Amino acid sequence: MSLDDLFKKISTAATPVGKPEYLIVGLGNPGKEYEDTRHNAGFRAIDHIAEKCAVRINKAKYDSLCIEATLGGKCVLLMKPQTYMNSSGTAVSAAANFYKIPAENVIVLCDDITQKPGKLRIRKSGSAGGHNGLKSIIGWLGTDKFPRVRIGVGEKPNPEYDLADWVLGKFSEEDKKALTSRFDDVKGACELIMAGDLERAMCLYNG
Numbered sequence: 001m002s003l004d005d006l007f008k009k010i011s012t013a014a015t016p017v018g019k020p021e022y023l024i025v026g027l028g029n030p031g032k033e034y035e036d037t038r039h040n041a042g043f044r045a046i047d048h049i050a051e052k053c054a055v056r057i058n059k060a061k062y063d064s065l066c067i068e069a070t071l072g073g074k075c076v077l078l079m080k081p082q083t084y085m086n087s088s089g090t091a092v093s094a095a096a097n098f099y100k101i102p103a104e105n106v107i108v109l110c111d112d113i114t115q116k117p118g119k120l121r122i123r124k125s126g127s128a129g130g131h132n133g134l135k136s137i138i139g140w141l142g143t144d145k146f147p148r149v150r151i152g153v154g155e156k157p158n159p160e161y162d163l164a165d166w167v168l169g170k171f172s173e174e175d176k177k178a179l180t181s182r183f184d185d186v187k188g189a190c191e192l193i194m195a196g197d198l199e200r201a202m203c204l205y206n207g
Contacts, residue, residue, distance in 0.1 A: 024077070
């Protein structure tokens with residue numbers, strides 16, 4: 001049996017029953033040229049969660065790649081918008097509207113240039129804080145009242161450094177290790193948020 005066949009078998013066995021109650025969105029840009037860039041920290045985190053759920057995010061729907069899965073006893077839709085970062089909201093709103101998922105049940109995973117690599121900042125709601133992906137989602141959902149897990153990717157080396165160049169740059173091996181070491185915590189945070197214990201998630205994983 002090939003590796004692809006094995007994944008298909010596992011994915012079929014792990015397919016949840018029922019309608020997704022939560023939408024977990026990893027933000028990033030599609031295309032090989034953006035793989036391993038700082039801006040794609042959300043993509044990498046959601047891929048890790050999918051792997052732990054024994055599924056692959058490979059269905060093209062809602063301007064995204066997505067898959068239904070079971071996480072923390074909940075039926076969820078894992079999503080990677082394919083609209084590029086600045087238009088992430090179109091994909092998120094399409095899926096949320098289809099499944100009638102309220103904004104407070106949309107969990108967004110994204111990069112954060114104000115935090116050191118691997119540091120997490122979990123929030124119940126709030127402004128975009130300069131993040132264009134969050135800004136787009138807020139615009140399309142019509143509210144900022146949705147939880148988000150911001151994943152530290154490091155600050156610009158100096159104020160004059162171009163922001164686009166920084167977020168589209170790639171990690172050093174040390175920073176990549178710091179980032180990936182927290183992906184199990186990102187998954188744990190999502191489970192606690194869905195269990196209604198966001199405050200505990202913040203206490204356990206922030207910083």
